[in-house]
Amino acid sequence: MKKVVLASLLSALGLAATAHAAELNIYSARHYQTDEQLYGNFTKQTGIKINRIEAKEDELLERIRTEGANSPADIFITVDASRLGKADEMGIFAPVKSAEIEARVPAHLRADNWVSYSTRARIIVFNPTMVKEEQVKTYEQLADPALKGQVCTRSGSHPYNLSLGAAMIKHNGAEATENWAKGIVANFARAPKGGDTDQIRAVAAGECGVAIANSYYLARLMNSTKPEDQAAVANIKAVWPNQDSWGTHINVSGAGMLKNAPNKEAAVKFLEYLASDEAQAYFANGNNEWPVVTTFKIDNAALNKLGEFKADTLPIGELAATVAEAQRIFDRAGYR
Ligand SMILES: [Fe+2]
CATH class of the missing domain: 3.40.190.10 (Periplasmic binding protein-like II)
Known part of the structure; x- marks a missing residue:
């Protein structure tokens, strides 16, 4: 009751009712130890609090579907292009236009409505x-x-x-x-x-x-x-x-912003953050994968030993x- 009164008072005064700090809701089908640092650093850099739901992709997709327009989910993260493609076919993603992502993630690793962040x-x-x-x-x-x-x-x-x-x-x-x-x-x-x-x-x-x-x-x-x-x-x-x-x-881990995301601005910031060197290190190395940002190299003993190779450059969306x-x-x- 008090909150409602405060909100209407603030709006009456022409002030935004930002009673709480910005938040971001992530539905993730990835669970690696380094993900804690990945998310923690984003909050440190932006002040945006992350709420995370981790489950198997099918459960998360079902949840997003049943929640519909009221879904609190801002970001969906999962592994394998086929699963990202399946999510995309459900029509849950919204395209994100970001010069930063375009500059850092190679074109063939960006689909229309989602972005790859690591390769295997x-x-x-x-x-x-x-x-x-x-x-x-x-x-x-x-x-x-x-x-x-x-x-x-x-x-x-x-x-x-x-x-x-x-x-x-x-x-x-x-x-x-x-x-x-x-x-x-x-x-x-x-x-x-x-x-x-x-x-x-x-x-x-x-x-x-x-x-x-x-x-x-x-x-x-x-x-x-x-x-x-x-x-x-x-x-x-x-x-x-x-x-x-x-x-x-090669295949990928990736993420996209949801069409019904309540925190779209924070979601875009997060997708841009995932392409930063710091996030790339956590995102890729947490599962012994390669970063998509080619100017950034991670130091992983096994990957170093496996060495360089010619990877298929087929567009990931195709x-x-x-x-x-x-x-x-x-x-x-x-x-x-
Ligand atoms: Fe796997």
């Missing part, structure tokens, strides 16, 4: 006692009958593999991608199970000769001090796929828009 590569890991490096230098080679009984991947319906499939459709065409998916299935060492780390461990254990995994899972094992992780790393080798053709498939087609192709090929 989909790499090939192999067991050199089982397959030769020359046999596994491209994604296409993994479908070669010479690798029968050697290939391990997580489920074909997982966003990471669907995004790779989408990139292959863009570069090689739908028909070639369907044949590739059939070839992968025919080469399985075992039915898909587990996550990318499980595939790397299976290669190290000799259960599979070759597997596909996101770079940060390998980097995590490389940076680990656990003897079992070090032993696994010692048994495998990694290649940057497709260096002589379209480059290694990739996201092709994921549904990849799903249909993988379904037909029995890559589940």
Whole structure:
């Protein structure tokens, strides 16, 4: 009651009723230790308080959908272009025009309604006692009958593999991608199970000769001090796929401002902050990823050791828009 009286009194006096400091509400499907510092620094720099809800992306998207126009969410953060693309298809984002973001984030990593802030590569890991490096230098080679009984991947319906499939459709065409998916299935060492780390461990254990995994899972094992992780790393080798053709498939973590965001000004500030060197360090390094701001290099032992590579430069929005087609192709090929 008192607040209402104060507000009307202030408005009667022609003053803005800014009874509390600026706030920003973030719905995030990322949970890394360094995220605390990432958010803390933003508040320190701007005085804007961050309220954060962390959950799985599907839960967050469902929440945004049911909250509708009354949603308090200003920013949605998640990993993988396919998931950002799915959120975009729901029509939840509003485009953000920012010269600062345009200057710092490469064009191919900006979609119409969301922005990438870190990149990860989909790499090939192999067991050199089982397959030769020359046999596994491209994604296409993994479908070669010479690798029968050697290939391990997580489920074909997982966003990471669907995004790779989408990139292959863009570069090689739908028909070639369907044949590739059939070839992968025919080469399985075992039915898909587990996550990318499980595939790397299976290669190290000799259960599979070759597997596909996101770079940060390998980097995590490389940076680990656990003897079992070090032993696994010692048994495998990694290649940057497709260096002589379209480059290694990369994916992203990203964020966008929501259409119904109640704090749009703070939201734009936050999206700009994520492209700052300081935020890039937390955002990327927290999960052993690369910053999108190319002038800024992070110092990460495993990433330094993995070295430079030629990355695919397919526009990330186009990739996201092709994921549904990849799903249909993988379904037909029995890559589940
Ligand atoms: Fe992951």
